[in-house]
Amino acid sequence: MNKLKVGMIGLAHTHGESFLKALERNPHAEIAGISDENKAYAEPFDRMYPYFEDYRELLRTDIEAVFICSENIRHAPLTLAAAKARKHVFCEKPLGVSKEDMQAMVEACKENGVQLMTAFTNRYSQAVVQAKEVIDSGGIGKVLAVKCTNKGGLPRRDWFTDRRLSGGGAMLDHSVHVIDILNWILRSRVVQVYAESGTLFHDIPIDDMGMIHFKYANGVVGVLDTSWSRVKAFPMKRDLTLEFIGTGGTIAVDVRNMINEVYSNSAGSAAWSDWSDNLSELIVADFVDCILTGRPVPITGDDGMNSAVVALAAYESSRLGKPVDLP
Incomplete structure (x- = not known):
């Protein structure tokens, strides 16, 4: 080759x-x-x-x-x-x-x-891939709802908090990964969004948290906690969890859970060593x-757009204080 x-x-x-x-x-x-x-x-x-x-x-x-x-x-x-x-x-x-x-x-x-x-x-995480396989096979029946988190620490590059360069804060940065996974697994698209965002954890001029509620065209409803809320001492900088609730069961996915606990006198706190695949x-x-x-x-680029438009709708909903429909 x-x-x-x-x-x-x-x-x-x-x-x-x-x-x-x-x-x-x-x-x-x-x-x-x-x-x-x-x-x-x-x-x-x-x-x-x-x-x-x-x-x-x-x-x-x-x-x-x-x-x-x-x-x-x-x-x-x-x-x-x-x-x-x-x-x-x-x-x-x-x-x-x-x-x-x-x-x-x-x-x-x-x-x-x-x-x-x-x-x-994160589409390459075995935890996500196997959850999709179970859902595709009908292993938990019809999916009715999802509960998700994608929390992390404040990014170390300053441009993330400059809206002129980033286009948005934590709600944009941390929602798109999760929405893409859901779009891929649920084989549907988000049709309505209601969100709240704010700056609660850091002295920065941009949002560092958001709660996004959404509804898919196939009827699935969900909620996503997206934030830069993890403190410096946390063993791992970020998380990504998804819970799929179906008519015949549930699947709980923790993408960052393949870890070893490390305790050392040379470190200021406990640490987690990730042994999962290099995504x-x-x-x-x-x-x-x-x-x-x-x-x-x-x-594809369409996949990228279909996740980002949900984040943009979430900002619009937060600004208006009411749900926003996606065309």
Whole structure:
């Protein structure tokens, strides 16, 4: 199998480093260059790979695909530029910060004959995959409701709390992963959202918590706790849980539960050592294989848009103080 020549545009998102390391370990990928207008984000990788101060110069090379891990607000212009250059795109979540931007991204990639994949790593968790298999087989009957959480600590990069760069706070950052999993498993779409958001845990100019209630077209109702509420001393920075309640049973999924408890005098508190699959490696390997073999990517730009529009509706509901219908 040939190697896929890839470039990395933007390392502002903390996931960017994990995707870059996954590409380094992938025998079918070749990192041909990286670019970020803020060179501090590119360190130390700018000394390991060709560094392009201007991402357009990187797009003019013979790379076949790009990984976009920039600030959220830049996902759309970078994807549009990559599509115009006929490069396949792997884009960090959320796909965009407006429905119009995301529609333009999806359409540009289709028009230029390139694939667009959204970086929803949690679809590769065995806990999620096996829950889907049980639900698909009718193991808990008809799903009636879901209860979910996606809580984490305050992101270490300041741009997350700058709405001009992020497009939203915790409610956008932490809802899209869960909504994508639900869309995938329930095979339906959210038609109504009611949400409350606020800033309760940190002195920041953006929301750090949200409670989202939603209803699917197939009748399933649910609630999602999405926040940056975990303190520094917590053993693991984040969680992701889902409980599916059906007519014939329930399934409780804890994506981060594959851990060892670690106690050490050198640490300030207890720690959890994660021994689960490396989800970044799995999703990167799948994207690389799809592009090399011509197989359609499993998590499309449409999937990215269908999760992000729920978060955008949640902000609108919180602002209005009433439920919002999704067309």
